[in-house]
Every structure is written in C-alpha cells, then in structure tokens.
Amino acid sequence: MAATGVIIFSLTVVLEKYIPDYLIPERDNSKSDHSRDKGIPTDKNEEDEIETTSGEEDAPQRNARRGLNLSIWSSTYLLTSYLFGFLWMTPIFVLLYGYLRDMSIVEAVSLALISVIIAYAFMTVTRVPIDEGTLTTYILTNQI
C-alpha cells in the first residue's frame, strides 16, 4: 500500500502539467519559493544570472555549490572512514573543509583538534574501535 501511494502520488507530481486543474486544486509553488530563499538555481534565478554578467561568480550559484561540496565531502569522509577508521579521517575531513571555506590555518587546526578530541572521547567512552577501518583491519589481520 505504501509503495502504491509513493508511485501513484509521485506520478501526479511528475505528470502535473498534464493533469487538469480541477483534479489538482493545490498547484505547487513551493520549489520556486524555497529555492529563491536558499539560492538554488531555478528558471527565474537562471534568468537573473544571465542578466548579471559581472566577472564574479553569482552568490546563489556559489551557495548551491557549497551545499554540493558538503555532500561530496561528507560522502568522501564516510567512505574513507570505512576504509581507514573515523579517528584518522575526522581531522583530515575537518582540515580540508576549513581549507575549502577559506579558514585561517589556526582556525582549521583548532577545529580539527576539537574534532579529534570528540572522536577520541567517543572511542574511549563507548569502547567502539573507530580507529579501525575495513582496509586497516584487513591489512593488520593478514600482516601485509
């Protein structure tokens, strides 16, 4: 039933243009409204981008890219932590994040230190071996 609900109602969203108005009295404007707030490029924002032909990158586009970057970095952080362990990858992730966001070295290193303290505290308090990743465990157990 849940799957049927997802499929049927998703189809009404995807095929919204082709469904008569009287069947969907609540036509949706949420995407454009939210996107304007958050800087997601929509058709309207794209039009604005064409008009503003300054040399600098547009703020909405830059902001959208920041969100994409965080998603990519989080995925990479998870994948590398799976291979090498959270404890080692956490400061690297934080340092690289600081570098990407133009933080000063002092700020980035301080944040990395805080993150290591958090990760280490997790490890010692909960006794979960977050210093071990799949690859490091494999290497150690096979003595490569």
Place this chain on the structure above:
Amino acid sequence: MILENLLDGLSLAISWPVILWMAVGLLLGIFIGSLPGLGPSLGMAIILPLTIVLDPTSAIILLICIYSGAMYGGSIAAILINAPGTPAAAATTFDGYPMSRKGEAITALSISASSSAIGGAAAMLLLLLLVPLLTDIVLLFGPPEFFLAAFAGIALISVVSQGPLRKGIIAGSFGLLISTIGISPVDPDVRFTLGSLSLFDGLSFIAVLIGLFALAEMINLSMEPGFISKKSVSIQGSTLEGIKMVIRNPITVLKSSFIGMAVGAIPGAGASIANFFAYGEAVRVDPDSDSFGEGNPRGVIAAEAANNGCVAGSIIPAISFGIPGSGATAVLIGGLIMHGLRPGPEMFGSSAHITYAMLISLLVGNIIIVIVGLGFITKFEILTKIDTDYIIPIVVVLAMIGAFLLRRNWVDPGTVLIFGIVGYFMKVYGYSLIAIVLGVVLGPIAEANLVRSLAISGGSWSIFFTRPISLLLLLLVLALLMGPIIEMYVSIKNRNTLE
C-alpha cells in the same frame, strides 16, 4: 501509587548525575536554539547516540532538557538580530527586535527568560496534575487502540504536510516503506534487504532522524553566508524592568502557556503554530493592540510563554501513544526506544518514575533557564557572532560517528548520509520532513498492533469498531482522511460559483 511514583521521580530528578545532565541539556539547548538554522531536533538528534553510555533516566532528561532549552534559546537571536533561532521563536521577532532597536534588548531578553521559565513551569505543573488522568486513558488502550492511534498519527500527514497534500502522502508513504525494511516484526518474512545481512535488522530510524534533521540541515546551512550577524548589537535596557513586566502580566503568561500546551499536544501542530496562536490572542485582548509589532513587551511574553508551554503539551502524545508531534519529539521517542522504554502504558506503569522524573526535571530546569537567561544576558551578543562554518564540520562528524555507535555497523552512517541528502532535497522541493518521520516511527507500531489485534480477534476486523475507544479513534481517522477531500470539494465548488 501516584504519590509514590511522584516521590520516586522527584528523588531521581534531583539525584546525581541526573541533575548534571539536566543542566548540560538546558545549556546545550540554549546554545543550539540561539543559533539560527539549528533547532532542538538537530541538537537532540546529534546528541542521541552519545546517550548510549548514560542510564535511561539521565539520557531522557538530557534530551528533553535540550528541547526545553532550545525553545528559550531561540528567542535570543530573534530579539537581538531579528532572526529566530528556531521556528518556535518566529513571533518573538515581532516585538522583541523592535524593543532591541529601541535600546531595550536587555529588557526584552529578561522578559523572554522570565516568561519562558514561568510559562514552561506552569504548563509542566498542569501536566503533572494531568498525569493520573492520562494514565487512566492510556491503560484503557489495547493493541486495536494502539493500531488506530498510530494510524491516526499517520493520517495526520494530511494536517502536518505543509504544501501540497500529494507531497505529504508521498513523504509519509516513503517513510512507511523505509520502516518495512528488514525482518517483519511479527513473522519471519524478510523484506527489501537486497540479500544483505546488514539490512536484516532494518534501517535504524534514529539514523534516519539524524540524517533528516542534522545532515540535511547542515547542507542547508552551508549555503548560507558564514557569519550569522555582522552588525554590532546594542545591549541596553533593564533586567529588573523585564522581570517586573512579566510579573505584572500573569494572565498573559498563564494563558499563553496553556495555549502553547494545548496546541503542542496536537501532533503536527508544533511550537511555531503555538507561538503565533498565543501572540494573536495577546493582540486580540490587548486594549493597546496597535502597539504590537512596534515593541510591545506583552508580545514577547505571549510568544515565549507559549513556546515553552508547548514542550509540556508535545510530550503527551509522544509518551502516551508514541506519536511524534514534531521532529524533537520524534527524536525523544527514538531516545526512549533506544534505552529500552516503550511509549504507552509502560511509561505510566513500570517506568512511571522515569516519566515523573522527566516532568520534574523540566519543571526544575526552568530555574536554570532564569539563572542563565538573566545572569548572562549581556554576553548573548557573542552567540550571534558565531560562524556557522565552525559548526558544520563538527555536526557532520558528530552525526557520522554517532550513527556508527548506534549499532556499530556501517549501514547507519550510510543511512545518515543518504537521508541527509534526501532530506535536503525534500526541503527544497517542498516535501514534509515530519510526514516522513511519522511514517518511519509509526509504521512498525501500526503493523505490530494490527497483527496482534487480528490475532486476538481470530482474524475478524470487527475488533476495530466494536470497542468504544477503537470506534472513537476510527471516526477520528476517517475525519482526518476525509478532511482534505471535503476541503478540495468545497474549494472546487467555490471556484465554480465564482466563475
């Protein structure tokens, strides 16, 4: 029995280290709530996995105090920089910020602290008085009633989904689908595991909540400019004047607090609605209603008493029936389940002392809100200067490692990542996050109680309409399901009449 549980709860609430976690929760909540973009659900979601090492009472009190603290904390940024820390403080900006601009920031902040504390305490006292009645009601519930209560919670998607109903139904159904992954709760059927052993236990709904509330929010926040406020805020005014103002308006405080509690008890309504509702009522009855929006202290009193009163109200459906009224109570339910407590009769039976300890902690916690709120009033400006770039990587780290600790497998951090990205896009494209949460949390409860009910009745569906409470709940479900259809019919009819 009630008195015994109350005394047990009291001694538990003021015992060491429970009282420490209460203070930590409130301070964390105030901090998190004061930062625009971070709300109580995010704070509770990232702290939840850390509570594994705590005993159930300390863990639940820590979580609920974050919720209460964040409700007050939201007013700080609302008053100082016109940016509500949480949606629950949105109405606080109407008069809080104008007061700040008039050089009365300290007065407004002390009004906010005092009315939050008094409002929160009044609602909590009322809830404590209502617990015996709630206990009687909950003990009348059997599997058919719990199935229908969970089903009513799912049907609430029609009410809580802001935006198109279709999207609310998609989100809710998607949540239900997610909850079916793994071994069925009542028979050995294995569903949607793709042959992976790691998925036999299903997806952790706590990891789903962390993804939806923490990572999705961080992706959202990373798109905002770094500093929350670059302007300097003038911290002037009188603390004493603020306290006097609250004492001079006891009716506004109490009425707003109880409005907050009543609205908060409606699943899906939430503190933001309570906040506006109480503010609207204060404007309606005030002889000087024109001054609202220009720095009327009664506007701040009403809004702040209501959002803290809402905490008491929102706990009712969460602990009584396991129905999350908001993201924060969904995380609270996650905390209860993680610590082996089941919302429902158990919370008023064998675990009643924990329920009372939780309520008393919230009551006592209001003293901490006053102490912090009034004692550090001139230091709050710092909170508006914190760069979100510092917060984002730390929250991502906490979310990922915290999720890994849940069951010590890699499925949970993966779930956080996937639902963080999914949650972000859901927000962007107008899909209700609370609808997906209702589906995820209530799906297993509904399924397990449906099967139990049918087992009791020998497979007869009549069990759902031959018991008085079941029948009442069934009518409620029908009303919730038919409401949007009737609304659609009326809107079409009105449109045709106009044409």
